Amino acid sequence: MRLLLVEDERTLRQQLALGLKRAGYAVDEADNGQEALFLGDTENYDAVILDLGLPGMDGLSVLKRWRTNRRVMPVLILTARDGWHEKVEGIDAGADDYLAKPFQMEELLARIRALIRRSQGLASPLLECRGIVLDTRDSKVTVDGWPVVLTSHEFMVLDYLMHRPGVIVSRTELTEHIYAQDFDRDSNTIEVFVARLRKKLPPDAIKTVRGLGYQLVVEPCP
Numbered sequence: 512m513r514l515l516l517v518e519d520e521r522t523l524r525q526q527l528a529l530g531l532k533r534a535g536y537a538v539d540e541a542d543n544g545q546e547a548l549f550l551g552d553t554e555n556y557d558a559v560i561l562d563l564g565l566p567g568m569d570g571l572s573v574l575k576r577w578r579t580n581r582r583v584m585p586v587l588i589l590t591a592r593d594g595w596h597e598k599v600e601g602i603d604a605g606a607d608d609y610l611a612k613p614f615q616m617e618e619l620l621a622r623i624r625a626l627i628r629r630s631q632g633l634a635s636p637l638l639e640c641r642g643i644v645l646d647t648r649d650s651k652v653t654v655d656g657w658p659v660v661l662t663s664h665e666f667m668v669l670d671y672l673m674h675r676p677g678v679i680v681s682r683t684e685l686t687e688h689i690y691a692q693d694f695d696r697d698s699n700t701i702e703v704f705v706a707r708l709r710k711k712l713p714p715d716a717i718k719t720v721r722g723l724g725y726q727l728v729v730e731p732c733p
């Protein structure tokens with residue numbers, strides 16, 4: 512999953528980016544409103560963390576512009592501790608959740624996981640399909656109860672597909688959601704990750720749909 516992190520305080524942004532990357536996310540960073548607006552308008556993120564007090568253009572204006580432009584990605588705003596007014600304004604402007612500063616990294620991670628799940632209509636933190644169980648809380652995967660060790664990229668591909676059971680996902684889409692913007696992207700490597708994943712998963716769990724992409728085959732899911 513790929514996130515946009517918008518925060519102008521350099522130290523805080525670096526700490527958050529590090530924590531998010533360690534948790535397995537691809538992270539793009541912006542330190543001002545205009546850049547955030549541009550990235551959110553042109554790139555596809557699984558969720559956005561948006562500070563409200565930003566140079567150039569404030570976070571609330573950025574958020575309103577995104578929603579006017581029909582950008583529907585989940586957005587979590589970072590607010591001042593006692594800023595109830597900010598929270599109300601933010602939610603009314605289209606924010607999906609908020610977190611008051613200062614906060615613990617664990618809480619941010621939990622809220623991001625929940626936002627991403629809910630944006631795909633999933634309620635449980637445990638994603639299950641064809642004997643594959645992916646626990647979004649600790650990024651652990653089991654197949655028929657047996658632990659499976661995945662590399663970070665293999666996990667990112669499976670995580671993205673498990674959030675969209677039955678949906679055909681193109682290689683381009685997968686590439687967009689597992690690499691940060693500054694990464695030298697190569698959609699051919701997706702084939703390699705999928706080939707490796709297939710060896711670790713039940714046979715035929717990931718189907719290739721010729722010319723379109725990959726699909727996590729849902730039967731016999733409940």
Ligand code: CA
Pocket residue numbers: 518519520562563564565
């Ligand atoms: Ca700020």
